[in-house]
Amino acid sequence: MSxxxxxxxxxxxxxxGPLSGPVSFLGQENLNVIRLMIDEHNNARxxxxxxxxxxxxDDGYNAIISLEKYNEIVNKRGVDAVFVSTxxxxxxxxxxxxxxxxxxxxxIDNDRYLSMLSRNVFLIAKRSxxxxxxxxxxxxxxxxxxxxxxxxxxDDFMPSVAFGLQEKLKKQNTITLVRPYISIDSExxxxxxxxxxxxxxxxxxxxxxxxxxxxxxxxxxxxLKGMFYAINTTAATTSEGALEGSRLxxxxxxxxxxxxxxxxxxxxxxxxxxxxxxxxxxxxxxDAVSILLKIIKETDSSRISVDxxxxxxxxxxxxxxxxxxxxxxxxxxxxxxYWHMYNFENGxxxx
Numbered sequence: 001m002s003x004x005x006x007x008x009x010x011x012x013x014x015x016x017g018p019l020s021g022p023v024s025f026l027g028q029e030n031l032n033v034i035r036l037m038i039d040e041h042n043n044a045r046x047x048x049x050x051x052x053x054x055x056x057x058d059d060g061y062n063a064i065i066s067l068e069k070y071n072e073i074v075n076k077r078g079v080d081a082v083f084v085s086t087x088x089x090x091x092x093x094x095x096x097x098x099x100x101x102x103x104x105x106x107x108i109d110n111d112r113y114l115s116m117l118s119r120n121v122f123l124i125a126k127r128s129x130x131x132x133x134x135x136x137x138x139x140x141x142x143x144x145x146x147x148x149x150x151x152x153x154x155d156d157f158m159p160s161v162a163f164g165l166q167e168k169l170k171k172q173n174t175i176t177l178v179r180p181y182i183s184i185d186s187e188x189x190x191x192x193x194x195x196x197x198x199x200x201x202x203x204x205x206x207x208x209x210x211x212x213x214x215x216x217x218x219x220x221x222x223x224l225k226g227m228f229y230a231i232n233t234t235a236a237t238t239s240e241g242a243l244e245g246s247r248l249x250x251x252x253x254x255x256x257x258x259x260x261x262x263x264x265x266x267x268x269x270x271x272x273x274x275x276x277x278x279x280x281x282x283x284x285x286x287d288a289v290s291i292l293l294k295i296i297k298e299t300d301s302s303r304i305s306v307d308x309x310x311x312x313x314x315x316x317x318x319x320x321x322x323x324x325x326x327x328x329x330x331x332x333x334x335x336x337x338y339w340h341m342y343n344f345e346n347g348x349x350x351x
Contacts, residue, residue, distance in 0.1 A: 009301035011050040013038065013292075014073040016066050017085030017108075019058035023209050025234060025278055027085050030107055030285035031056055032272050034083060037289045040267075041296070050301040055079065061155070063088035067096075074100050080306055081292065083107060083285075087114075087157040094118040101306050103313070107288035108281065109157060115331040122313050122332040124288035126251065126280070126323075126339055132161050134249055134339045135205060135229060136168035142247075144203035144227065146175045148196045150215060152208035153180040162207050175199050184214045193222050201226040206235065213238030232278065236347065246344045251280035254351065255340045256322045264322060280323070284337065287321030291328075294319075 015034055017027035038054050045051065055077050057069035066089030073079045074096075081103035084090055090106060094117035097104045103120055110123035139147060147169060151162035159180075166176045177199050182192045196204075196219075203226045204219060206212040213235030216228060220242045228246035236243050253261065253276075264286060268276075276282050295312040296304065316328040324336040342349040 009050040009304055010053055011081070011296060011304065012053045012055070012077055012079040014070075014077065014079040014082040015054070015056040015085075016059050016069045016073075016082060016089065018061035019056075021060040021062075022211065023061045025209075026061070026108060026281060027058070029272075029276060029278055030083075030085060030281045033268065033282050033285040034107075034289045036268060036271055037286070037293060041293050045297070048300050048302075050296050050299075050304050052296070053077075059086055059089065061086050063092065063155070067092045070096065074102055081105060081309065083288065086155075088155040090114050090117060090121065091156075094121050097121065103306055103309050105288055105292065107285040110333055111157075111160065113156075113160065115333040119332065120310065122328065122334075124291060124326065124328070124334045125284045126337045127333070127335075128157065128161055129164060130339055131231065131249060132165040132168055134341060135165055136172065138247060138249075138341050139169065139174065139203055139205075139229070140172050142203075142227065144174065146199045146201045146226075147177075147203045147205060148199065148201045148226070149176060149178045149205040149207065150181050150212065151178070152211070158207040162205075165205065165207075177201075181208050181211060181215065183211075184218050189218065193219065193224070197222075197224065203227045203229060205229040207231060208235075210234040210238045213240075213243060216242035230344075233344070233349070234278075236344070243344055244347075248342045248344050248349060249339050250342050250349060251283065251323060251337070251340060252342070252349055253279050253283075254349075255338075256283060257324055258320050258322045261322050283321070283323040287319070287323050287326060287337075290321065291316055291319055291326070 018024050019027045038052050055073050059066040066086045070093050083105050085108045087109045097120045098118045105122045110125040111128035149162050151158040162178050166178050169176050216239040231249045319326040326334050326336045
């Protein structure tokens with residue numbers, strides 16, 4: 001961190017996440033938001049507020065690459081804070097961040113495992129445990145008693161949600177079968193679907209990304225009629241219509257609680273035209289970077305430090321974000337952002 005008082009301090013902030021690979025959607029839009037808002041800060045700041053240098057790196061949603069990129073921007077760029085959008089990367093990065101004196105902010109993930117990693121890690125996102133709770137509640141509401149759960153197994157996030165959901169459903173006396181996602185090209189596909197048929201499922205839960213749409217199509221092709229539950233719309237195209245009529249757990253513009261939402265969306269779409277594909281990644285990123293920028297704006301640049309950032313982040317109370325009214329607890333986890341259930345009808349999310 002540069003602290004030349006004649007020029008004002010320069011705060012260096014990094015971003016690491018997927019801009020390529022199967023889950024690039026998790027990265028691109030939240031990066032757009034963070035870049036936009038840092039640019040706005042730099043253009044509007046006064047002489048007492050720190051200027052921000054920003055560095056973004058693609059990790060392809062690969063934790064090994066994430067750690068390489070982290071070391072690169074810490075050792076070569078000297079960053080003070082890093083936004084990390086790859087779940088599995090948080091575990092190795094958190095260990096180093098403490099000794100490096102770097103703040104880590106995740107605008108995508110928030111669960112009890114991540115909250116125990118390091119005092120330098122902050123999670124400004126919906127709680128993952130609430131994902132399982134919301135699914136379990138809706139399955140109970142619609143009296144589903146035999147449930148198959150498929151999860152994306154390339155990182156630790158989806159498995160943790162899947163087995164957490166299974167435990168909740170067991171308490172509801174629901175029969176469950178939990179299986180890792182299987183490719184439709186696998187020789188084991190027919191055997192896998194036969195296994196599912198044995199419990200006579202009245203619901204299927206898909207915890208994954210676009211690839212789950214392919215499996216949805218195969219399941220419908222086998223004549224299985226159970227209700228589909230999903231957690232994003234990325235399977236709409238790959239499922240070739242099989243997602244239609246499903247229940248989707250989401251966060252959309254309709255759920256945004258702050259009247260300034262429209263103002264932000266106008267600014268965002270002036271720079272990045274077109275429909276926002278995944279509003280929850282956009283709104284959470286907006287709130288994460290807004291909380292950080294508020295602290296930077298309110299702190300004289302000559303006094304800003306990693307320690308002051310950490311203390312101020314922990315003092316966040318009743319922050320009026322686009323995704324909710326946010327508090328940050330003593331573990332560095334946000335509270336106040338909630339999931340919402342939708343029907344997927346005619347290619348759109350409907351309450």
